[in-house]
Amino acid sequence: MTAQRRVVAEVLEGDHVHLTADEVHARAVERLPEISRATVYNTLGEMVSLGEVIEVSTDRRAKRYDPNAHRPHHHLVCGRCGAIRDVHPSGNPLADLPDDERFGFTVSDVEVTYRGTCPNCAATV
Amino acid sequence: MTAQRRVVAEVLEGDHVHLTADEVHARAVERLPEISRATVYNTLGEMVSLGEVIEVSTDRRAKRYDPNAHRPHHHLVCGRCGAIRDVHPSGNPLADLPDDERFGFTVSDVEVTYRGTCPNCAATV
DNA sequence: GCTTGACTTGGACAAAGTCCATTGTAGGAT
DNA sequence: ATCCTACAATGGACTTTGTCCAAGTCAAGC
Known part of the structure; x- marks a missing residue:
């Protein structure tokens, strides 16, 4: 659990909205200015593998990440x-x-x- | 109804598979070598507007085009x-x-x- | 034969995401 | 305390998918 991962987790927990990876990155940068896009992608990918967040794709634009992973919906x-x-x-x-x-x-x-x-x-x- | 549009329609009718736009383009080129990617995109877009084909996006990769537009599924x-x-x-x-x-x-x-x-x-x- | 308008073309561009070589770091071994 | 090593992070290049636009082409009508 590095600082970067903590920040990504915090961003997702903070708001129960469906953020895109870039939005997550933008908010993470506010807390940890040197965090890179690749790291956010990596971390989000891991969290998806661990089942902690869900990938949602409702449009053809960007994947969105849903922190509400524990109640099926x-x-x-x-x-x-x-x-x-x-x-x-x-x-x-x-x-x-x-x-x-x-x-x-x-x-x-x-x-x-x-x-x-x-x-x-x-x-x- | 130009030659280009006929070819795109034929490609979709020929195989009842879910092709991506690029796959449609690749098959269209076999019949009409000078057809451009933009035209295939335009034509597919029009067909979607007309309700003749359905856009399907099952992954984050490419949109797929489903010629089976008349029976809901x-x-x-x-x-x-x-x-x-x-x-x-x-x-x-x-x-x-x-x-x-x-x-x-x-x-x-x-x-x-x-x-x-x-x-x-x-x-x- | 020209003009007009629609269609097509090809290339530039954009967005989202992935990949990879390099750099940094934290914790264990000495 | 210092060095090593493994892993994580970085940043930039690259890829894929799709859109946009200026210029070219073609057919119909005047």
Whole structure:
């Protein structure tokens, strides 16, 4: 646990938002000016491997990192402004995939992304 | 409808696979050697706007283009080799998102990605 | 035969991420 | 206390994917 890793962890814990790697880097630099982009990428990659944060990619832009790794959830994304909310749908989509639609795959995970328009954007049409 | 657009359409129709834009370009070049990358991107973009093909992004790499635009479906992805299958789960995940989890959003679409290991990769461990 | 407008082209550019050689550092061995 | 070693961090180059734009091309209509 080096200073750099602590800073990255702190940035993620501080705000329960979905930050991009570059945003994490920008905030980390405020606390540790000499931290490099590569280190942030490395550290984020490790944290993902350890299951401490989740990679989310709702658009084609940058991966986002979700510190809410311990409660399974999905995401609701505003197509206009890109806002992301964590949501907890009822039901288990894994159970909705019948065996004859699995093609022999071992299915281990499901990712559900709801898309729509947030109230804020809907108001400012 | 120019020669270039016809070629792009033919490439997508020819194989019901999920090609990346560059793969589409590579195959288009075989039929029309002077076609440019920009044109393929433009044409694919238009086809997406027209609802003729669907953009799929299962990894952070490239967008893929799914010519199967007329029957709603989701995707099953092998985390090892990246193979993609179209699947048709039972149930409607939209209905699984209760109102109090919508935060005022107008939800219009759901994207479900099942992740796992395909039989081929599972065999070659 | 010219003009016009749409389509295409190719190359420059940008964003996100990865790679790698070098540098720095912390902890153990002497 | 000093040296060694292993690992982590750095920074810059590079790659991939995609977009943008100025210039070229082509066909239709006047």
